[in-house]
Amino acid sequence: MLTQxxxxxxxxxxxxxxxxxxxxxxxxFEAAGLLASSGLPSRFFPQLLLGxxxxxxxxxxxxxxxxxxxxxxxxxxxDSSAEARRGLLALAAAVVSYIVWQNFGYIVMAATSGPLLxxxxxxxxxxxxxxxLALASGVYLVFTQLLGTxx
Numbered sequence: 205m206l207t208q209x210x211x212x213x214x215x216x217x218x219x220x221x222x223x224x225x226x227x228x229x230x231x232x233f234e235a236a237g238l239l240a241s242s243g244l245p246s247r248f249f250p251q252l253l254l255g256x257x258x259x260x261x262x263x264x265x266x267x268x269x270x271x272x273x274x275x276x277x278x279x280x281x282x283d284s285s286a287e288a289r290r291g292l293l294a295l296a297a298a299v300v301s302y303i304v305w306q307n308f309g310y311i312v313m314a315a316t317s318g319p320l321l322x323x324x325x326x327x328x329x330x331x332x333x334x335x336x337l338a339l340a341s342g343v344y345l346v347f348t349q350l351l352g353t354x355x
Contacts, residue, residue: 209268211281216265223258227251293324314340 233246282288301317318336327333347353 206281208279208281212268216261219261220258223254227254290325294321297321297324314344
């Protein structure tokens with residue numbers, strides 16, 4: 205099994221790569237809405253948050269890559285193959301959700317990603333599925349009705 209130390213190093217590298225990718229995507233944002241009237245480009249806040257996230261990931265990467273005390277003393281990421289399967293299925297569900305969002309929009313992604321992730325990690329309580337769908341609907345309503353953005 206994968207050790208905690210190696211998993212953290214790989215994960216932080218992936219986070220840094222994702223931050224760079226999404227910062228490049230944010231570079232193409234058009235100035236509109238409240239940010240345009242304030243003189244800030246629409247990409248300012250996403251890139252600021254992505255930069256901060258990448259900085260934090262770099263600090264974690266440095267700690268795990270260079271310092272022995274940041275290691276895990278041989279502990280593994282998953283205790284069993286069932287846990288590993290659920291973790292990998294959750295990762296696959298997240299990737300599928302992103303692809304659905306890019307191709308079909310937020311509404312389809314919101315209706316499918318939450319239940320898909322719950323299914324991947326083994327949630328069996330139908331109330332949890334309802335709460336996840338209600339939260340996705342709430343996010344949609346807040347952004348479209350209260351903030352006036354379009355999905």
